[in-house]
Amino acid sequence: xxxxxxxxxxxxxxxxxxxxxxxxxxxxxxxxxxxxxxxxxxxxxxxxxxxxxxxxxxxxxxxxxxxxxxxxxxxxxxxxxxxxxxxxxxxxxxxxxxxxxxxxxxxxxxxxxxxxxxxxxxxxxxxxxxxxxxxxxxxxxxxxxxxxxxxxxxxxxxxxxxxxxxxxxxxxxxxxxxxxxxxxxxxxxxxxxxxxxxxxxxxxxxxxxxxxxxxxxxxxxxxxxxxxxxxxxxxxxxxxxxxxxxxxxxxxxxxxxxxxxxxxxxxxxxxxxxxxxxxxxxxxxxxxxxxxxxxxxxxxxxxxxxxxxxxxxxxxxxxxxxxxxxxxxxxxxxxxxxxxxxxxxxxxxxxxxxxxxxxxxxxxxxxxxxxxxxxxxxxxxxxxxxxxxxxxxxxxxxxxxxxxxxxxxxxxxxxxxxxxxxxxxxxxxxxxxxxxxxxxxxxxxx
Amino acid sequence: xxxxxxxxxxxxxxxxxxxxxxxxxxxxxxxxxxxxxxxxxxxxxxxxxxxxxxxxxxxxxxxxxxxxxxxxxxxxxxxxxxxxxxxxxxxxxxxxxxxxxxxxxxxxxxxxxxxxxxxxxxxxxxxxxxxxxxxxxxxxxxxxxxxxxxxxxxxxxxxxxxxxxxxxxxxxxxxxxxxxxxxxxxxxxxxxxxxxxxxxxxxxxxxx
Numbered sequence: 001x002x003x004x005x006x007x008x009x010x011x012x013x014x015x016x017x018x019x020x021x022x023x024x025x026x027x028x029x030x031x032x033x034x035x036x037x038x039x040x041x042x043x044x045x046x047x048x049x050x051x052x053x054x055x056x057x058x059x060x061x062x063x064x065x066x067x068x069x070x071x072x073x074x075x076x077x078x079x080x081x082x083x084x085x086x087x088x089x090x091x092x093x094x095x096x097x098x099x100x101x102x103x104x105x106x107x108x109x110x111x112x113x114x115x116x117x118x119x120x121x122x123x124x125x126x127x128x129x130x131x132x133x134x135x136x137x138x139x140x141x142x143x144x145x146x147x148x149x150x151x152x153x154x155x156x157x158x159x160x161x162x163x164x165x166x167x168x169x170x171x172x173x174x175x176x177x178x179x180x181x182x183x184x185x186x187x188x189x190x191x192x193x194x195x196x197x198x199x200x201x202x203x204x205x206x207x208x209x210x211x212x213x214x215x216x217x218x219x220x221x222x223x224x225x226x227x228x229x230x231x232x233x234x235x236x237x238x239x240x241x242x243x244x245x246x247x248x249x250x251x252x253x254x255x256x257x258x259x260x261x262x263x264x265x266x267x268x269x270x271x272x273x274x275x276x277x278x279x280x281x282x283x284x285x286x287x288x289x290x291x292x293x294x295x296x297x298x299x300x301x302x303x304x305x306x307x308x309x310x311x312x313x314x315x316x317x318x319x320x321x322x323x324x325x326x327x328x329x330x331x332x333x334x335x336x337x338x339x340x341x342x343x344x345x346x347x348x349x350x351x352x353x354x355x356x357x358x359x360x361x362x363x364x365x366x367x368x369x370x371x372x373x374x375x376x377x378x379x380x381x382x383x384x385x386x387x388x389x390x391x392x393x394x395x396x397x398x399x400x401x402x403x404x405x406x407x408x409x410x411x412x413x414x415x416x417x418x419x420x421x422x423x424x425x426x427x428x429x430x431x432x433x434x435x436x437x438x439x440x441x442x443x444x445x446x
Numbered sequence: 447x448x449x450x451x452x453x454x455x456x457x458x459x460x461x462x463x464x465x466x467x468x469x470x471x472x473x474x475x476x477x478x479x480x481x482x483x484x485x486x487x488x489x490x491x492x493x494x495x496x497x498x499x500x501x502x503x504x505x506x507x508x509x510x511x512x513x514x515x516x517x518x519x520x521x522x523x524x525x526x527x528x529x530x531x532x533x534x535x536x537x538x539x540x541x542x543x544x545x546x547x548x549x550x551x552x553x554x555x556x557x558x559x560x561x562x563x564x565x566x567x568x569x570x571x572x573x574x575x576x577x578x579x580x581x582x583x584x585x586x587x588x589x590x591x592x593x594x595x596x597x598x599x600x601x602x603x604x605x606x607x608x609x610x611x612x613x614x615x616x617x618x619x620x621x622x623x624x625x626x627x628x629x630x631x632x633x634x635x636x637x638x639x640x641x642x643x644x645x646x647x648x649x650x651x652x653x654x
Contacts, residue, residue, distance in 0.1 A: 302573060309570050310562070348535075350527075445517055 021204075030202055030432055038276040038440070044427050049271040054420040057413045064410025071403040077140075079400060081147050082382045083407025085137060086374045089233065090256065090408065091415040092130035093249070093370060096225055097257025098123035099184065100250070102191045103221055106207075106214035111438030112285060115277040115429045118195065119261045122422040125192035129415055131181045134232065138177055142170055148381060151238040160239055160315070168235060176231060180224045187217045192422075195430045202432040225250050236381045240319040244304040251300055255293035256370040259363035262286050264423070266360035274428055280354045281442050287353030290366065294347065298340035322380045327397075331376045339369040371408055379404065455626070459600060472625050472632060478651040481604035482508075482624040483635050484611065485644025490516060493619035496642035497522040500621060503638055507627040511605075511614040533591040534584050541583030545576040604652045622650070 021029065033039060072080035098120040105113055105120070113120075146152035151168050155161040161168070190213055198206045226246020234245045242248075265278050265286075308316045324332050343366055352358045430436065451468055458467040470479040487493035490512070497510050501524040510516075510523060553559065554567035564571075593599065605611045605622060614620045621644060623635050632649065639647050 306570055306573065312562075350531075 026204055029437065033432075033436055033440070036440070039431065043273060043275060043277070044429060044431065046268070046273060046424050046428055049268065049273060050420045050423045054417050054424075057420065058417040059413070061410050061413025061415070061417055064406045064408075064413055066410075067406035068403065068410050071406065075400075075403060076382075077144065078147050079382050079403055080407060081137065081140060082378050083404045084133070084411060085148070085232070085378050085407075086371065086404065087408040087411025088130050088133040088137065089249075089374045089378070090367075090371050091411050092127070092134070092228075093253040093256045093374075094260050094367075094415075095123055095127035095130055095188065095257070096184065096221075096250075097253035097255070098261070099127065099187050099191070099221060100225075100254055101257060101261075102210075103187070103214045103218045106191070106210045107218060109211065109435070111435035112282070112442045114433045114436045114439035115274065115442075116261060116265055116282055116286070116439075117433075118427065118429045119264045119423070120257070121192040121195050122264075122419060123257060123260060124188035125422055126415065126418045127184045127188040128181075129418055130411075131184060133411065134177060134228075135181075137232070138174065142174075148236050148378070149232075149238075151235060164238060168238060173231060176227060180228050183217075183220045183224045187213070187221060195433070196426055198433060199427055199431050204432075204434040207434050222246075222250075225253065233377050236378065237319050237322070239315040242304055242308070242316070242319075244300055247300050248297075248304060251293060251297040252370050252373055255290065255297055256367055258286055258289045258293065259366040259370075262290065262356075262363040263360050263367070266356040266363070268428060269356055277429060277440060279442070280356065281444050282439075283356050283359050284350075284353045284444050285442075287347055287359050290343070290359070290362065291347040291353070294340060294343045294366070298344070323376060326380065328376070328380045331372065335369070335373060335376055338365070339373060343369075371412075375404065375408075456597060459597075470625070471630070474649065474651045476651070478653070480625040480632070481650040481652045482622050482627075482630070483632070483639065483647065483649050484605070484608060484620050484622045485639035485642075486610065486613075486646040487619040487621070487644060488617075490619065492643050493621065494519070494522050496621060496639075496644060499642045500623065500638065504629050505623055505627050506629075508621065508623040511611075511620040511622065513615055513617065513619075528595065530588065530591050530595060534588050537583040537587030537591075538580045541580040542576045544583070545579035546572055549575055604650050607653060608648060608650050610646055610648070 068080050068084055071083075101120050102117070102124055104110070105117060141147050141149050141152050145154070151161055151164075152170055152173075155165055166172075191210055194206045194210045194213075197203070226249070229246050229249035233249060234240060234242065262283065265274065265283070268274050269278060305320065308320060322328070343362055346352055346362050347359070352362070433439075454465060455468060458465040472480040474480060485496075487496060493510065493512065494516065497519070500508060501522065508523075510519060512519075549572045550567065553561075558566050560566075561571075610618070611620060621639065623630060623639070629635075636647055636649075
């Protein structure tokens, strides 16, 4: 057994997981798990299942991104960038939410999820892709002196902007963006690589290392996610401010990623993979998380809206006026109904949570609603009364929707392709995790 | 009909002067009403498998008592999921609707008043009250619904007159089959409990 510094720190502590076992007991448990018929090679590898999704996703992504680029040059850069950003922030939410759940699972020693945890790790490990796309967004904004982030073009004597300049300036912005990338990519890659390494070596102390990382990672994750949302989404209207904004984006992260994992597990299950390992008990608990974060999203987004509506301060209400008036009221209503009422009334039923098919239908619906949420945040700022100073910006309405679809599908297609690549690599679950035996017999007694 | 009989029997517990209990199905030699029959078990697996057999024999009004919670017992006993969530859900809808109605009728219909320059009948300020009343009604429905479904509170239970029954809080498992059960028959039920391995099988009588 290799002794790393972390394992020495924890060596003499009583541990609730398998680190308290002797080496001999641990080897016996590994052998027992490996001999389980459910751990047959065919059941825990994705070969021949996920590959079928990869190439179509890549094609959709490539065509979508190509159309977005064409749209940017021939049609309207602002619109194309907004469409691209809707996709990027959805993909980023799915990856960041997975990192969040990994942080929570590791810091709480969550045993029940182990058989489904690899899906979170896969989605977390490709966080570099949306981050690279954020770099592209920043480059486009910087070169064009502000496309959506109009403050990048200079203060132009705006009093508020002059006050906010120490924070809202391209140099500091770039620095922060690099810090976000460093934290996200480190955390995402670390949890995935520790888990994969454990598959090969069976070193049960790797889980302790992940737990140690999760301890300090959770703080950095919270700060970087919140500030990334401030920087890219809130500062689209630099007059607007909301202390709830970071939480608002985080709610989409958590909700989207748990829905994505439900969808992935349901697809794998329907293709005969992970049978007996991911059961209706796991779907039940993942469904509880979906329900919880549906309510959480509704709670914080209503709280944010409610306080702004009541206090009626112009620079705050303007943000909602753009998103409720000027032809966007339908999306506002659609979010209330589709992002809260429908999932709430659907997932509240025990029978829905325990049915992989119904739950995955709700998962797709929620991911679509997450895209709609991002669209509601970003898209109304493309053609606003304030922006008409640029001259040519008249909302094309429905005929312009191809560009939005191209941007969103382009990003999500490419992201989905890398996701399938990650799923195909290695096993579909951590095969030698210290708590795997708990997850294999997981049951809800209520 | 069975439901009405149960209701009457339940009401008779609380209002003995007003509601007469239905006539007993079985009485002991001393003329007292039979509550049911109990059997003791020494070990969890024995009790668990015995419960499965009692379930398969078609009994519905019976219970298992143990010193600690036994996982999977509801399956061994064939207990169906509780109706409490439906009661709670109904109360939640009632609470939300009541709050919406209360605020709408006072602040928009009967006595419309401008508050802080906001429009008449704006839905935003209603939401916290709707949430709170929904939670309040749900909480009450959960608590009192749970008590009602459990037949609580009650001052006494016939099983307490059985001296050996007190050992279920220490080292014994007890299966009790009530005389109200349609399948109950003093001889057959005793034979069943003997067959599944119960000891100290006793008929429990109620004190009037």
